[in-house]
Amino acid sequence: MSDVILATEGLSLSFGALAVTQDVNYGLPKGARYALIGPNGAGKTTLINLLTGVFAPAAGRILLSGEDITKLAPHERVKRGIARTFQINTLFGQLTPLQAVTLAICERRGHGARWLASLRTHKDAVEEAYALLELLNLASSAERTTVELAYGRQRLLEIALALAMKPKVLLLDEPAAGVPVGESGELFDVISNLPGDIAILFIEHDMNLVFKFAKRITVMVSGRIIVEGSPREIAADPQVREVYLGRGHHHG
Amino acid sequence: MVYGVLLFLMAVGLSVTMGLMGFVNLAHGAFAMLGGYIAATLMAKAGWPFLGTLPLVFLVVGLVGVLFERTLYRRLYGAGELDQVLFTIGLVFMAVAAATLVWGPLQQAVRLPPFLLERIKFGIDLPAYRLFLLVVGGVLTVVVVLGLERTRFGAQVRAAVDNPRMATGLGINVEVVFAVTFAIGSGLAGLGGALSVQILGLDPTFALKHLVYFLLVVSVGGLGSIPSTLGAAVLLGLCDVAGKYYVPQVGAFILYTVMVGILIWRPQGFKPAKRAR
Amino acid sequence: MRVTMLSNRLKRWTLRFGAAAVALAGTAGLAMAQEPIKIGLLLPYSGPFADLAVQMDGGVQVYMKQFGDTIGGRKVEILKRDTTGIAPDTAKRLAQELIVRDKVDLLAGVVFTPNALAIAPLTVEAKKPFVIMNAATSIVTTKSPYIVRVSFTLPQVVSPLGTWAAKNGFKKVYSLVSDYGPGHDSEIFFKKSFTAAGGEIVGEVRVPPKNPEFTPYIQRIKDAKPDAVFVFLPAGEQTVSFYKGVTERGLVKDGIKILASGDLTEDGQIEATGDIALGTITSGHYSYAHKSPENEAFVKAFEAAFPKGPRPNFFAVGAYDGMGAIYGAIKAQNGQTDPDKMVEFMKNYKVMSPRGPLEIDPETRDAVNTIYIRKVEKHGGKLLNIEFDSVAKVKDPGK
């Protein structure tokens, strides 16, 4: 696995007595289109929060291209190429998509703290942002404030913001959550057409989407990875069947 | 200690409206002032005994609170902090002006019954009124904690604040719950006001000038926890009194230094930290 | 509707035009006779100190009711401006506007020292007499030759008290003052005269100006076991809170006397402090209960103007006497308002005021007062400051 770009070693975290992440060893190679599934409360979002630095792990390491990034602050990890979207829309309500993406691009270039430079001197950033919005079919909404956008468009903007970071790794937390069924396929088409060298890990509950778009699937239960494999292997795995089909028994 | 209890008496109502309901209610002092004026007027004009006025003060100010809640406050539950600050400051200004128009700009005289002016020997001699405040403070803590934190109603309030829609789904009448909570909060404010005029005096700027102290206590205590509010009030009271007695040179510095220090150390106040999610 | 508006505007325009024409064409004397005398009155009409403005504005009104609103055939016009409190920038702007835009003949009023100090340089530049009706810090009058103060200074009031206390059996005194300019002045000057006469200050404490709770300080004083405590607190809520602490700690019951500047038992609010104030000894230049025909007339007129209270206090008298000085100065030149002549007159002003004899020291342009030693007593259900000793012609010892 020489082309693994993001890896964890023995990652663990507890909230009080509750272990939410237990000894997770995971690897994401270049160009991956991987999915992370599991029942509610399995610790999927927590894992993303650990990878992006929202939480600090109690034990274990996180490596990006071999470099230990366990101690880095969230914005520093972003600079090194880890971008994410959020499960629930968490956008910048009063900014327009164009402004938000422009900002993300400026941040990527390290220009976010330049307080005396008007956008006129960052013309190329604005143009790049607009091109990105066009790519994601958001050009027509570029000038409305984010709060006014329809839900599906906001999900797209989430992805646009993440892409603006030119990430090496893109972590998508339920990108289609709340999007009408008809539109979610379109959303995933956009995702699968993203540049091939980006490693993508997404959390998703809709198994149709998962099996259609993921090359490899990881299953988490109670903070642990219980099994990893190709869609076919996962579909056939008895443990997974038990988790999903037998869920009623466990949660009673 | 006693000063702390006094601070607590004035702040406990705010801890209810601001802490439990999450409304930045700077008009708290206005309700407290109203309580003070009602007590003072009843005693001076109608010759009521001091203790007799207290329940009435609680009721009347509570009712006035409901009135404001139904007509004005409830429209702002979803609004931002800034809007709430501006709105309630506006109310305070109006209250100050109205009090000046009705009662004039001067200090009101409040005469206590003689038995509360006695001094009682308990090793050290304590003025009866302070002892009385201690008792009232203790009783209030127990009542409010039992009433708002341990009962079904308390659970309903919390549910209604956390997620109004879900609470409605559970069959809770959110509107009524909010109105009643607000009534309790403002009633307590009125009671605190009436009890404090003996020590703090009463004039139309009461609403504004003691506001800082209420906020101090509530913020140091942490929002929404009555025992923490009491703890904060007593601690701040002790610091203030001890500071004034032992190192009067530094005077006003103490209270604020303590507050700034505590809030930098623990921005959420004394309240036990919520588990991260 | 529209027609009346138009005609009103026309009227206003012709009036303004007419006045200008008169001023241009007529002789100065003729214009003078018709133009009103304009006095800019700067007081904190709104905000937390509005009650002081009520007193002082009342003093002005009462004077004008008693002595008419014309001098030498010219109408007296009072231009009221709201300083909102301690706000030197606002005060200075208002003074500037009064001088430049409204063309007042003189400035008057001012409760707070910082406001007076900010205005002072303007009066030099514009040559406008500036009658200070309160602002009681010593330095004020040194800041402009056009300033005349008819009120008092704190050193002037507390110094005689120090001497009196030492001579009347008080050996050890604890001092408690508010921690700001006037408090510091009181502390220093009481100590000076008290120790000079053989007394001893056994402890000093300065309390924060917005302090709501006095018990710890009073406990501290009690533990020091002095003969008396000397107090300066600004009139208002602080004095009430102080007495509440005194009641609770039983200071008076322990035989510790309270000595204070007149602010502590100020006439307007003394009833709010209650009977605990009985026996407090203060020094002051004015008492509501001062016995003289002048004061009787003044009190009667004031109470007729304000039947619901408050009682007039030293703020009201300051404003009343300020108007007296202004009227005198303009009368002396038959309705003319030459600024230097006005100041010259006021420098040597002498009057029997409701407070007692008042004169202005020509050297310093500051008030010279008779300072009375008073005791709080109850007469006819009213708490009053009853004068029982006095020191005549006290100059400000702060200069």
Add this chain to the structure above:
Amino acid sequence: MFAFAKPALATPADRLIAAARWRWYETAFWLGTLLVLFAFPGYLQLASQIAIVGLFALSLDLLMGYAGIISLGHAAFFGFGAYVAGIIAKYGWGEPLSGMVIAGLSAGLLGLIVSPIITRLHGIALLMVTMGLCVLLFEAANRAVWLTGGDDGLQGVEIWPIFGTFTFDLLGRTAYLYALIVLFLMFLVARRIVHSPFGLSLQAMRDNPRRAPAIGTDMGERVRIVYTISAAMAGVAGALIAQTTQFVALEVLSFQRSAEIMIILILGGTGRLFGGLIGAAVFMIARDQLATSYPQYWYLGIGALLVAVVMFARGGVMGGFDRLVRWWRARAGAGR
């Protein structure tokens, strides 16, 4: 600057790049402020104080309106600037421009020192700590009588003529022009900031502090920068009040100052640059006209006004204005 014929702007990108251009109404506004000189020569004192308070409100707007950092103690920087300017002048250096620059830099430095505390706090704790720090500074100034003059105020502040020629006249012409020009320059700076990537990042932080780090924003750094700039601007406003009044009183550090400027800003409308200026004008003119004649009713009135703004005109005067314009445009569009 008079772009009557608008160039065609093809794409949203072009329009965003051009967003920082001057609009006709901005030009009109600033020309209007010059007109005051001739239209209301008797009100120049008031006008210059409105300009100064407007600058103070503008500094708070950067912090509160754009970065979403609430402060109930902004008078700390205003007062600090005022005292620095006043003390420099008192001890022999009365040159106004350099005095103002030094005052601004000092206040900025104070802001920089305080800012690490600010980054850790939000909500009510932030409100109380900013207020507490301001009270502590007030008390310190009250105690340091030897330096500040304590309660009596700082006397002997003598300001030399600007460039050695323009003295501060009684009419207040110099003071007004001086304050206006400084306000204008500071407005340009604020405008630049708002239209910079940094400005966007402030708004992003305000809208969603959880999300901002996920696009690579270092929030701590941004708070430090904006707090420093805002403090410096407030310091400049303070220096102006000290220099035009030639006097400094403790009141510049008071809680009332902090609360009042917050009210003025919210009244005018936050996050709009012009909000603070409009708020200052409305508030101060209303007070000047009403307070003396109706002191009680004035307080009742300002209270009612605040309540009404929250109830019916969220976003203050400018917010209401925006809605009016939008409504007008919608109507015009529908009519076509």
